Amino acid sequence: MLALKLTLVPLFLLVVSMSGKWWGPSVAGWLAGLPVVAGPILYLLVLSHGSAFGVNAAERALSAVLASEAFNFAYAWTCRARAWPLALAAGLLAWFAAACGLSFLPDSPWCAAIVALAAVCFGQSFLPRSTSVAPGASLSRIDLVGRMAAGAILTLIVTSISGWAGAAWSGLLAVFPLLGIILSVSSHRAHGPDFVISLFRGMVLGRFSFAAFCLTLMFALPREHPLVAFVLAAGLAMLVQWSTKQMTKRADRKPDAMQCVVEE
Numbered sequence: 001m002l003a004l005k006l007t008l009v010p011l012f013l014l015v016v017s018m019s020g021k022w023w024g025p026s027v028a029g030w031l032a033g034l035p036v037v038a039g040p041i042l043y044l045l046v047l048s049h050g051s052a053f054g055v056n057a058a059e060r061a062l063s064a065v066l067a068s069e070a071f072n073f074a075y076a077w078t079c080r081a082r083a084w085p086l087a088l089a090a091g092l093l094a095w096f097a098a099a100c101g102l103s104f105l106p107d108s109p110w111c112a113a114i115v116a117l118a119a120v121c122f123g124q125s126f127l128p129r130s131t132s133v134a135p136g137a138s139l140s141r142i143d144l145v146g147r148m149a150a151g152a153i154l155t156l157i158v159t160s161i162s163g164w165a166g167a168a169w170s171g172l173l174a175v176f177p178l179l180g181i182i183l184s185v186s187s188h189r190a191h192g193p194d195f196v197i198s199l200f201r202g203m204v205l206g207r208f209s210f211a212a213f214c215l216t217l218m219f220a221l222p223r224e225h226p227l228v229a230f231v232l233a234a235g236l237a238m239l240v241q242w243s244t245k246q247m248t249k250r251a252d253r254k255p256d257a258m259q260c261v262v263e264e
Contacts, residue, residue, distance in 0.1 A: 009155045010148035012036040041174040051221040060171030062214035065116035067098040069123035072200040079193040109218045130197035209241035
C-alpha cells in the first residue's frame with residue numbers, strides 16, 4: 001500500500017504532463033480531464049476503508065469545487081495589488097474557511113453537485129477580468145519533479161490521516177489545490193497577476209469533467225468493483241472534457257463566421 005501511495009499520483013502526473021510530447025495535443029486534452037491527483041487518492045481511500053467511505057469522500061470532493069473556487073477568487077483579487085505571499089495567504093484562508101463550511105453539508109450527491117455548479121458560476125462571474133492569455137508553457141525537469149513530489153506528499157498526508165479525519169475531510173483534502181498553488185505562485189512571479197487571472201479562468205473546463213468523475217463514483221461504487229467504478233468515472237470524465245473543449249472551439253469560431261458574413 002505504501003508503494004501505491006508514493007507512486008500512483010506521481011505516475012499519473014508524469015503521464016499527463018508528458019502526454020502532449022509523447023502522443024500529441026488531442027490525447028493530452030483527453031487525459032487533462034482526468035483528476036490526476038484527487039482520483040488516485042480517492043481510489044486509495046476506497047482500498048483502505050471500503051466503498052461506502054469512498055462514496056462519502058467523493059461527495060465532499062465534488063463539493064470541494066467551492067473551496068477551490070474560493071482559493072482562486074481570493075488569490076486573483078489579492079494578487080492585483082499585492083505580492084504573491086499575501087495573495088497565497090488570502091487564498092489559503094479562503095480555502096480553509098470554505099472547507100470548514102463544506103464539512104457540515106448533508107450527505108447527498110445532488111447537494112454536492114448544486115454547490116459545485118453554483119461555485120463555478122459565481123467564480124467565473126466575479127473573478128477579475130484579464131486580457132492576458134495563458135498558453136501552454138514548456139515543462140522543465142524541475143517543474144515536473146516538483147509536481148510529482150507535491151502529489152506524493154498530498155497523497156501520503158490524506159491517506160495517513162483519513163481514519164482520524166473521516167470521509168468528509170478526506171474528500172475535501174483530496175481536492176486541496178496543491179498544484180493550483182504551484183501554478184499560481186510560479187505564474188505570478190514569472191508573468192504577473194494578469195496571467196494568473198487568465199489561468200484561473202481557464203480552469204473552468206476541468207470543473208465539469210471533475211464533477212462527472214465524482215458523480216459516477218457515487219453511483220457506481222455501491223454496485224461495481226472499485227476498479228471498474230474508477231475506470232468508468234475516468235472514461236466519462238475524459239469524454240466530458242473532450243466535449244466541453246469542442247463546444248468552446250465552436251463558440252470561438254462563431255464570431256469569425258459572423259465577421260465573414262458582415263464583410264461579404
